[in-house]
Amino acid sequence: MPRHLSSLCVLLSGLLLTACGGVVDLPEEGEPLGTAELAMCSSSAVTQLTISGVSTYQGEMAGSGTWTVSYPANAVRLEFRINNVLQSTSELPGTSGTWYFSSSGLSCGSYLFNVKAVPMVIDSGGGRTTCWANTSKSVSRYADDPCPTFCGDGDCSFDEDAFSCAIDCCQGRCNNGACCSASNYCTDGSYCLLY
Known part of the structure; x- marks a missing residue:
């Protein structure tokens, strides 16, 4: 091929690249899913929460x-x-795992504990998206810490009975003031006056 033709080809290829906008950088192969190009929350769901x-x-x-979440979710937001x-929230990466909770300063009694899980997507740049509109799960359970009992608290419980704590355990009183919790009649034959 003549030299003048070769130079012409180089010149024309340069003009073509310039006219077409130059070289475009393509994303690297194997880039992790969850990047901004994907529909972040589509089909994300919490599939299991215990x-x-x-x-x-x-x-x-x-x-x-x-907890367990489904693709494209790769994390979970937990609310306690x-x-x-x-009381608190926690964000845990992964598609499944174990959650832990603790809180102090509670008085004795019965409490309803609830944990709610919402799917999340953490993208390759570290951005975090909580998928509020997607399928979340919530589970509850009662936890009891019985209050100490004492005679006079108005509750006939545990080791109390009509003899050890008449004030809490009597259903009524006889004319002589004795407790009559076992039957409607007193030992002297009179009728028990119920409260």
Whole structure:
């Protein structure tokens, strides 16, 4: 091929590249899913959420459980509530795992514990998207820490009975003031006056 033709080809190829906008950088192969090009939350769901156990002892509640999310979710946002009051949140990466919760400063009594899981997508740049409109799950369980009982608290419970704690355990009184919790009649034959 003549030299003048070769130079002409080089010149024309340069003009073509310039006219067409130059070279375009293509994304690297194998780039992780969850990037901005994907529909971040489409089909994401929490597919499993459990409470393995929750208990309250001396003012502290503790619990744990498991979670699983479906593609394209690759993380979960957990919300922990006691008696419907938000206590804390946690964001955990992965498609499944174990969650843990603890809270202190509770008084004795019965409490409703609830954990809610919402799917999330963490993209390759570290951006975090919580998929609020997608399928979430919520589970609840009661945790009890019985209050200490004492005679005079108005509750006939545990080791109390009509003899050890008449004030809490009597259903009524006889004319002589004795407790008559076992029957409607008193030992002197009179009728028990029920409260």
